[in-house]
Amino acid sequence: xxxxxxxxxxxxxxxxxxxxxxxxxxxxxxxxxxxxxxxxxxxxxxxxxxxxxxxxxxxxxxxxxxxxxxxxxxxxxxxxxxxxxxxxxxxxxxxxxxxxxxxxxxxxxxxxxx
Amino acid sequence: xxxxxxxxxxxxxxxxxxxxxxxxxxxxxxxxxxxxxxxxxxxxxxxxxxxxxxxxxxxxxxxxxxxxxxxxxxxxxxxxxxxxxxxxxxxxxxxxxxxxxxxxxxxxxxx
Numbered sequence: 001x002x003x004x005x006x007x008x009x010x011x012x013x014x015x016x017x018x019x020x021x022x023x024x025x026x027x028x029x030x031x032x033x034x035x036x037x038x039x040x041x042x043x044x045x046x047x048x049x050x051x052x053x054x055x056x057x058x059x060x061x062x063x064x065x066x067x068x069x070x071x072x073x074x075x076x077x078x079x080x081x082x083x084x085x086x087x088x089x090x091x092x093x094x095x096x097x098x099x100x101x102x103x104x105x106x107x108x109x110x111x112x113x114x
Numbered sequence: 115x116x117x118x119x120x121x122x123x124x125x126x127x128x129x130x131x132x133x134x135x136x137x138x139x140x141x142x143x144x145x146x147x148x149x150x151x152x153x154x155x156x157x158x159x160x161x162x163x164x165x166x167x168x169x170x171x172x173x174x175x176x177x178x179x180x181x182x183x184x185x186x187x188x189x190x191x192x193x194x195x196x197x198x199x200x201x202x203x204x205x206x207x208x209x210x211x212x213x214x215x216x217x218x219x220x221x222x223x224x225x
Contacts, residue, residue, distance in 0.1 A: 031211075033212065033213070035215075040217075041217055041218070042118075042204050042215035042216050042217045042218045043158070043204070043215045044215075045212050045213070045214065048211060048212050050211075055211065056210075056211065056212060091157075091158070093158075093213075102148070102160040102163055103160070103213060104160075105150075105157045105158040105159075106157060107156070107157040108157065
């Protein structure tokens, strides 16, 4: 597609519920990134894929967070047993060449845990 | 700790005023630098980027930024702001294949 597509746009989850957030990157982009943006903060790095390989997951806050990109295109960020502190906007970005062309961001998924 | 610092959290200006938003980073060595903008209700968009060469970088919508290596700074400037520049601005550094963002500066332009 023309841009990075994320779904759903909004998600309300009850505490303890599992959620799955989807990212469709720009076709052909090899690099895919997930960020978490809490209210009033800048985006915080979560994890990074190059094709299907997860090269860096140092930003995932706990083992409740899991990301995959099995075929090197669409990616899913899964959060198990959601907690209130997981409430944030989750941003996905893709890039064609390690960021040299700039990263294209999606509109994000706003997760609210109640 | 390595970080990206934006000095102003909230800036309020009148239309036609000049703008300078400060950004400092604490990473050594070679870095790629970016400014992103997020208009109300929209996604992050790239304003400009610096990889190498001329340290004065021109971006979209009349924005420019100057890389000063000795000061570890990459300040964003615009000579005359417009109401439509109201947005949140993020400075970012690419390092080790990932972008690290500052906390952002919320810019409010009074008509």
